[in-house]
Amino acid sequence: MEGVCKRFGATVALQDVSLAVQAGEVHALIGENGAGKSTLMKVLSGAVCPDAGRMWLDGRPFAPSNPLAARAAGVAMIYQELNLAPHLTVEQNLPLGIERHIAGVIRRAAYRRRTEAVLQRLNRPDLRPETPVRRLSPADRQLVEIARALLTDARVLVMDEPTSSLGLADIERLFDVIERLRADGVAIVYISHFLEEVQRVAQRYTVLRDGRDVGTGALASVTLGQLVELMIGRRLDEMFPRVAHEIGPPVLQITGITGRRLPNDVTLTLRRGEILGLAGLVGAGRTELLRAIFGLDPVRRGTVRVGVYPGSAEAYGTPARRLAQGVGLLSEDRQGEGLARARSVVDNIMLGWLRPFMILGWLNVRAMRRAAGGWVQRLDIRARDVGQRVQDLSGGNQQKVALARLLHRDVDVLLLDEPTRGIDVASKAQIYQLVGELAAGGKAILLVSSYIPELLGICDRIAVMHRGRLSASRPAGEWTEHALVTQAASGKERVA
């Protein structure tokens, strides 16, 4: 791929990106969320048409018009969210979309043999082709996806965060499979932000940052620190500004909180002026914990006690009551939950607390716009106008709007779920700065993040969640990236 550009409206997703992957190599594509990795891979797989740039596959020009064409040419994607039909069997899923048929009747026999051959090649002859996919574990489903790619003799295999939902043993098995494919001469693009994992499995790397490729080379010749600095484009201490803050009395005390499925018997104490980080794998129950505290999900057992409210140790609150007590939640799902995308910046900021603008149910719209304008300036939200719709803003600015809502509500306890996911580096640094300033102002912050450098960079203490249970928290200085990853994956403490 050479000089690929892509714009979405005002956002430049990719600018002049080049990527070269050789047969028989695992090439790591790394970069922060929102750096353009996914978009680049969508271009490669034909899901998105580039505005400029050219691609070659095996020396021939390659310009897929849709994913099917790319698949036929030998480029296969394994997405984060697995794209399988859960009610169909393994055997039915493999050729989905490219079935050979005679007058609409699928030639099953032909595929049965090839299915078995492919599973053999993946060293999993024990996987029965007639099992419905919904009965398989996440790891086996992923294997089915890979098998699907092999069925079409894929030359290039793109894996997007393939280990994000796997346990340690499954990750080892996956690495085995990748090694086999590589030995067979398949080119593998491996997208991940677990850098240690990348160092193990890949030979070469390309780093993307804010839609540009900023570095490429052999992994053996760089250190982890160099990679991180390439990814964030600045030195680590600039990225995570330290704002001095004092830790005060406890403000949120949770004992034995247990949800319908997750979390499981979690106890923690959060103090004023403290930033407590929650690490863990996707699906470990961190989001569920925040939702349970905020009263969005039902709680089976346990108590949540907020600040000075003596009678507030009830297990089941509602978001309205929690907000009244001074607890606010920033959702991890900005598009689906966090923001009313079609509504204006004003509406989204003010929606949490209209009372100051209310006279007998009527709203003082002008005062609302003025107040929103204040937040826009304070958080440096880049919007043409406070009346602009939130969906037209960039990810970073959207996130700041969601944060402004909590600040406008003036909550004391901020439950922040992946606050920097999918936003640009400049906005990230601003949000880190803001979180530090909030802590300095006496707010308590519970920060869930899958991005470990960020946890290590801004938190006072970090606790790890594994399968719904929470470990004891330790000062951030006692953790290393490796220790956090190990404990998140295994649940066992292994202090470095």
Place this chain on the structure above:
Amino acid sequence: MSALTPLPPLPKPGLGRSMTGERVIAALAPLLGLALVIALFYAIPPHPRVTMLDLQTVFVHMVIVGIAALGMTFVIISGGIDLSVGSAIALASVAAAITLAGGWQFAFLNTLHLGWLNPAGAVNAFGRVSPILAAMLAALLTGALCGLYNSLLITVLRLPPFIATLGTLGFYRGVAKWVSNSMPVSAPTHGLEHWVRPVPLQEWLPLAPGVWMMLGLGLFLAAVLQRTVLGRYTFAIGSNEATARLCGIRIVRTKVAIYVLAGLLTGLAGLMQFARLTQGDPTVAIGVELDVIAAVVIGGGSLAGGQGSMLGTLAGAFLMAYLRNRCTVLGWSNFVQEMIVGHIIIIAVAIDQWRVRRTER
């Protein structure tokens, strides 16, 4: 707390002229469409003139659908739908007729001192509540109860609005037939029929009182939608219910309020239905819910929620009434009207979809 690292100064918030321009155009879009269709139909030979009487008739014919559509606008903006409107109109009209036929007075009202309402004819010569007010109360109450029941099904039982109101569509119709023994209920109208006669009794009024009521309500509810907490919450729930919950908005309470408000307006539409027929007919207004929904959609309401306006809805209702009237004036058959109105809806929604797709890219 100090401010964040200052970056280049921003344009002063609230002064984005280009944005306001866009918004004005977006708000007027339904009206532009309306003007276009009106001009188009006016241009069809042999150019029959639009007389004052035509206009008065069109307005009177849109009253029932128009008033109900004002309520439906709230429901649709909140992401819901109400299929039971036609049945509820019939039930409310029957309730109004029974009240008038029985001469019911709502005794408790007599304990209120309503003398000050006298100019509006609220109290009769004997100092008692006028039958019209009693009938109106009966219709409003019926409508509100229908709305309340719908909202409880939707919030407490968590049924999708489509299913809940599909059920009550049958239920309210059944109740209407039950209380009226499946027969139209005749009742003294006390002049109510003049509210929806094309030519008003009062010479100085160009349009019938019912039309003025509809337009007044439209204006008032437009303000409610744009300028009140209820309006803001309605939009918020419709554009993203999860966000609304996250913001601490009490979803159940707000939805009940929305459906009861819509019910009140449906009840009023039922009273107008009674005025039109001068009897309470339990089999009337079958399928009117589709006209009501169509009016909202033509006026820019999105069935996915989060979008719609009162002005647009009234324009949509007017458009449909105008087309019907025009087809009659041109001497076209009923089925031609149906074919045309059907496509107006299709075109309106297609344009809306196209707009949504364009802005989401």
